[in-house]
Amino acid sequence: MSERLFQRSFTFLKPLNPFLFKSSMLLKSIMEYKFNFYFQLQSNTDSVQPFCVLILFLHFYKENDRKMPLEKNAYLRYQVLDRCFSNVGKQYFMVDLIEECFKELHVMDPSILSISRRQILYDIxxxxxxxxxxxxxxxxxxxxxxxxQYDNASFSILNQPPSKIELEQIENAKLVITRLASLDxxxxxxxxxxxLEELFTDSERKVIDFGRNQYLEGLSNxxxxxxxxxxxxxxxxxxxPFHREEPLVTLFHPLYLKQYNNRWFLIGHIDSYESLTNYPIDRITKIEEVGGKFVxxxxxxxxxxDDVIGVTRNLNDEPVEIKLRFSxxxxxxxxxKPLHGSQKTKQDENGLTVTIEVIPNRELIAHILSYGDDVTVISPESLREEVATKLKNSLKNY
Known part of the structure; x- marks a missing residue:
């Protein structure tokens, strides 16, 4: 969610009432840290759900001091310290703890130039x-x-159950979230x-499951x-890359992150290419910050x-009309469940004709093939031929 969108929502929310406006400010902070909290928790717990809202609510509004919200970087420092304390392969002295916390926070916010010893002692x-x-x-x-270090190396703050006070605060968080969810x-x-309801219900019977790929590599990046x-x-x-023995090392200007089909992609610019490049993050093995002018x-x-299904396209590609016939x-x-936002349909006694306007790419072809014999490509002819070729090649395997 962009800064511009937040500003629009703040302008709309502020006249409603002060509590709701404060909630939107909290949600702005939530979005700033959403990826960091969600994916660090995802790699360390069995319950891979988006805890970001819960965590920030719990730590911005402490039961013992509601008037004094926790400093916004505190929970990130707790995570870094927790990681250091549980690392049996290294001894972390105070100077090391300060350095580790600084490195993590500086990546998040380059304006942070130091962390005091007093702060780390207070956190501990x-x-x-x-x-x-x-x-x-x-x-x-x-x-x-x-x-x-921890006396028990298997201990982590990330796998501790919520306390009674935290559960009460979770209920408050759900009320705020439910209220805001009515806004576009x-x-x-x-x-x-x-x-949140499913995670923190008292019932042992689970009645809802959210699709996820908990084994996907690269989430820590x-x-x-x-x-x-x-x-x-x-x-x-x-x-x-999958089909190359040696890895590629490139100077990359990152611009956007997109999830598609339970996989995350990094979209950005490489100096030697005119078009944008996308890398699946599960194929990224190393990331280093370097100097240089950002493009x-x-x-x-x-x-x-908007004009594609998936993540693959070139800057100058234009959408074309694609007509499909479904059984x-x-x-x-x-x-x-429409194929795309541009979908138009016409149904008769023999089937359903679907028209969409998108840029043809490999994700579109894979999506069409996933419907098996329930779909026929009517036009354009080039797409029809490409899908037919893949079906013929597939039959050779049987």
Whole structure:
């Protein structure tokens, strides 16, 4: 959700009432950290749901001090400290903890130039308290210097159950989210309410499941890429294509992240190419920030992807009219789940004719093939021939 969209929503929300306006400000912070929280939690817990709203609500509004919201970078520091404390392969002294927290926050916000020792000590004290997570921290000494680690290496704040106070706050969070979900700008929150309800219900019987690919590689890179885009950082990316033995190393100007078919893609610019490049993040093996002038192409990516199914297109491609014929058996599915926003339909006693205006690409062809013998490509002829060729090649395997 863009800054411009947030400004429009704030303008609309502010006259309604102060609490709702504060909620929208909270949601702005949520969106700033959404990727980081969601994907760090996704890689560390069995419950891979978007906890971003929950976490920020819990830590912005503490039960013991509702008038004093937690400093916005605190939870990220807690995650870094938690990771350091559970690392049995390295001894983290205070100077190391400060450095690790600084590196993580500086990626997120380059204006952060330092973190004080006092801040880290305060964070540790909170994490050890009952209001935090009562972490089992020990502080062995080497040459009078203490290093910090968990007494139990399997402990993590990310797998601790919510307390009674937190559960009460979750209920408050759901009320705020439900209220905002009625606005067009926050319509995506309807699903989030259902996810929170399912995660924190008292019933042992689960009645809803959200599709996800918890085994997808590369999710740990998502927050780093997200902040690189926000901060306009040039990256050196090592990318391993499927059909190439040696990886590619490129200077990459990241511009956008898009999810398609349960897979995340990084879209950006490479100096040697005129068109945009997209990399599946599960094929990115290394990311390093480098110096250099960032090439910021002014592209409205919502509009850019309006004309395609999937993520593949060139800047100058134009959409064409594509006509498909579906069987009567498949027709109800196409009517209730359109192929594309431009879809137009005409049904008769023999089937359903569908017309869409999109740029042909490999994702479109794969989507058409997924319907098997329930679909026929009518036009254009070039697409009809390409789909027919793939079907003929497929038959050779049987």
């Amino acid at each position: 004290k909170f994490m050890e308290s009952k209001e935090g997570w009562s972490i089992p921290l020990i502080k062995p000494r080497i040459d009078r210097k203490a290093y910090y 700008e926050f319509e995506w929150m309807h699903e989030l309410v259902a996810q 998502l927050s780093k890429l997200y902040y690189a885009i926000l901060n306009k950082q040039v990256l050196e990316i090592t990318y391993k 910021n192409l002014e592209i409205d990516f919502k509009e850019y992807f 009567l058996n498949r027709a109800p599915y196409i009517l209730t």
